[in-house]
Amino acid sequence: MYKRVLLKLSGEALKGDSAASGIDPKTVLAIAKQIKDVHDLGVEVGIVVGGGNIWRGKTAEELGMDRAQADYMGMLATMMNGLALQDSLEKLGVSSRCMTALQMNQVAEPYIRRKAIHHLEKGIVTIFIGGLGSPYFSTDTACVLRATEINAEVVLMAKNKTEGVYDSDPRKNPNAKLFETLTFNEILARNLMVMDSTAASLCKDNKMKLIVFNMNEQGNIVKAVKGEKIGTLVTVE
Secondary structure, three states: OOOEEEEEEEEEHHHOOOOOOOHHHHHHHHHOOOHHHOOOOEEEEEEEEOOOOOHHHHHHHOOOOOHHHHHHHHHHHHHHHHHHHHHHHOOOOOOEEEEEEOOOOEEEEEEEHHHHHHHHHHEEEEEEOOOOOOOOOHHHHHHHHHHOOOOOEEEEEEEEEOOOEEEOOOOOOOOHHHHHHOOOOHHHOOOOOOOOOHHHHHHHHHOOOOEEEEEEOOOOHHHHHOOOOEEEEEOOO
């Protein structure tokens, strides 16, 4: 159904079932295999990965750290995750590139929009790391902006052990209701915590589709790309 997608991966998911922070190689490889399945369909794939498995804003707050300093540390965490994912993709024979919003020439290309589109057109999985290179912006906002810049048809938001968007936290409320469809206006009005308000507004303004689904079930990314009924579909209207 979709020819070019932007996949947003939860950093938390990369640690697997471990209670500790960090990157679990088996989990990263399993995710890479799902991405390969999508790539093998001929779909052009861009990826933004979070950094919550390595560094979280709550930790910085507890340390009394300056917000900008903490955000830069978060950007470095996304770089580590992106490089780990790239390595797993390459092991599976999938050509990939990491493009960074922060200068790190030894390990990743600088982000240049036209070059990113060129990579995608050549069938190269392109991983956008380093957020937007500026503090005060989340990886949710980074993924929507990159999706808009590369002319992606949809943002696939792969959540860690969460089936989609609920009316309340399903981990705290067993009676939480899963939405099949939503609008960005509803997300903003009801303050649903699927993404931050800046990212939701950016999706709305650019008429970007969003599919929120559970990434832990094998094959779900392919299902989302094929347009099968899965998770929550969020649209402008």
